[in-house]
Amino acid sequence: MSWSDKIPQAARDYLDANRLDEVECMISDLPGIARGKAVPAAKWEKLTQFHLPESIFFQTLTGGWGEAAGDAGFTEPDMVLKPDYSTTTAAPWAADGTLQVIHDAFDTRGDPIQFSPRNVLKRVVDLYEKEGWTPVVAPEMEFFLVARNTDPTKPIEPMIGRSGRPAAARQAYSMTAVDDYGPVIDDIYEFAEIQGFEIDGITQEGGAGQLEINLNHGDPVELADQVFFFKRLLKEAALKHNCYATFMAKPIENEPGSAMHVHHSILDKDGNNIFTGPQGGETDAFLHFIGGMQEYLPSVIAVMAPYVNSYRRYVKDHAAPINLEWARDNRTTGLRVPLSSPEARRIENRLAGMDCNPYLCIAASLACGYLGMKNQIRPDKRYEGDAYEGDGELPQGLYAALDLFDANTEMHEVLGPDFARVYSIVKRAEYEEFLHVISPWEREHLLLNV
The missing domain is CATH 3.10.20.70 (Glutamine synthetase, N-terminal domain)
Incomplete structure (x- = not known):
């Protein structure tokens, strides 16, 4: 052929x-x-x-x-x-x-x-397949449409929509806000259709100019490919209309950050969801998957939040989790079990930022659940109430997250030892480059006061 x-x-x-x-x-x-x-x-x-x-x-x-x-x-x-x-x-x-x-x-x-991101994800999927499991994921992509910013010293500002007022879009789930950016969204739909991608929906999120695109669930590698393609698609659609699409985790002060939530379910050889038992109840595999995420997610936060800016998103009461609690239909927890039929039971990881590499993020998230099921780790008690009232459990910066990543050799064996070695070296080199930059905050508060 x-x-x-x-x-x-x-x-x-x-x-x-x-x-x-x-x-x-x-x-x-x-x-x-x-x-x-x-x-x-x-x-x-x-x-x-x-x-x-x-x-x-x-x-x-x-x-x-x-x-x-x-x-x-x-x-x-x-x-x-x-x-x-x-x-x-x-x-x-x-x-x-x-x-x-x-x-x-x-x-x-x-x-x-080993250190090619698509190969890392394939390695993790292969581990599932050896157990007779088929992982299924569904990513959600949050991003901002912002005004062109050709001077990095100036703050990023939301795109001006047809209303002429950027703040008009700070209305979560508003259809009017979506219409405000209609020409860009029209091109997003057109590009996606030509490329053969199916969008499950586009919604206005809580930030000014912040949108979310949901993709249909499917094979992890195929979905990571789509996110990889979509990032480019969205940037090109925005540029046609004299604005930028940005996937920074926290591009604008006092606005919510952008996440890439990932929904997970696992099928057996017969295509049945192993998170659901014969009578429709939750299974040990379901609980062990959650337990694995609680146990191992701290060690891969450096993969899901890969830049110094990523940690600005984990702000209490600001639409991003601060801990590893789990609950049913509770968006304040890091791990959420959405409302669904028993056949569609799934677990949502809400920790990753949209600035992540989709192959590595999905690989790391699946790796945590895999180790939880293999090691039969039980989760903490289901959280009741507002999880922002709980203690913060996430590393407070990239350097601390990399220390946790380096220490977890069990995770390295799942993701690939050579990948773990290269990733840590490259991310630490990036952090060293960042330390050479003097920020506006330092100039404002330290120049004359210390």
């Missing part, structure tokens, strides 16, 4: 309407940025793989480098990148016919590169 026989129907429909000019061969780095090559269509026809240096995974968000090359030294050997044709989708914002294809990374022996 030719490569065009292996791609999804939506991509074929796009090719029927557009002459293919270019194919973007891409892979996610640790922050979740698309890296790769743009290949002319004529060359793509003959291409079965291409190469990039493995050092793309040692690069910090700012373009610096972590000393993560290992004993061999910084020689920048090539990886072999092979296309996953099932991920092929259009780039509808491009002037000429363009497809995007996600690739998987291998070394020259054919082994998966």
Whole structure:
């Protein structure tokens, strides 16, 4: 078969309407940025793989480098990148016919590169499959539409909608607020339809210019691919209308932060939800999954909250959890069991920020539940009331979170020891870069007062 026989129907429909000019061969780095090559269509026809240096995974968000090359030294050997044709989708914002294809990374022996984020998630899914379990996830993506900000020294401000008043959108679940940003949302829907993505819904969140997109539940790798693609889609749709889509965990002072809530359920070999028993009740597996998240989530907060800004989101009474309590239908807890039928029983992890890498976040979240079920960890008593009145249990900054990550070698075995090594080195390098920056707060309060 030719490569065009292996791609999804939506991509074929796009090719029927557009002459293919270019194919973007891409892979996610640790922050979740698309890296790769743009290949002319004529060359793509003959291409079965291409190469990039493995050092793309040692690069910090700012373009610096972590000393993560290992004993061999910084020689920048090539990886072999092979296309996953099932991920092929259009780039509808491009002037000429363009497809995007996600690739998987291998070394020259054919082994998966451990520190490639998509491979990390595949590793965790494989562990589930060896137990006869099929994990199912559903991500929720929160983000802000903000005014163009070309000067980093100036605060970020919400986009001005058709009402002319940015504060008019600070109304959670308001349909009027969604309409205020209608032209951007129209393009989001159009791009998603062309790319073959199904949006479960778009709602206005609590912040000015803050929206949430829900995706239908499904395979973890496929859903992570969609979030990876969606981040680019949303940025392109916003730029068409002279604004930015930002996935910072806390872009604007005194506004809520943006999360990527992840819903989890597990199916057995017969397709039954193992969180639900024969009579519709909650099972030991359900409780052990929650227990695992309570036990192991602190050690992967550095993955779900990967930047110094991420920890500004964990603010009491500000629409983000501050602890690991669990409850039914309670949005103040870190772990929530939504209202559902017994067949759809699921557990929502509300800790991750939208600034996370979706592959790594979903992998880490599933890893916590996996260890909970394997080790049969019982959860704490279900929380009653407002969990903001409880004690904070989350690390208070990236450095503390990285210390917890480094200490949990059991988690490293699930995610991959080489990934854990590289991730810690790169994130600590980013933190060192941050320490070189003097903030406006320091200049305002320390310059003349100390």
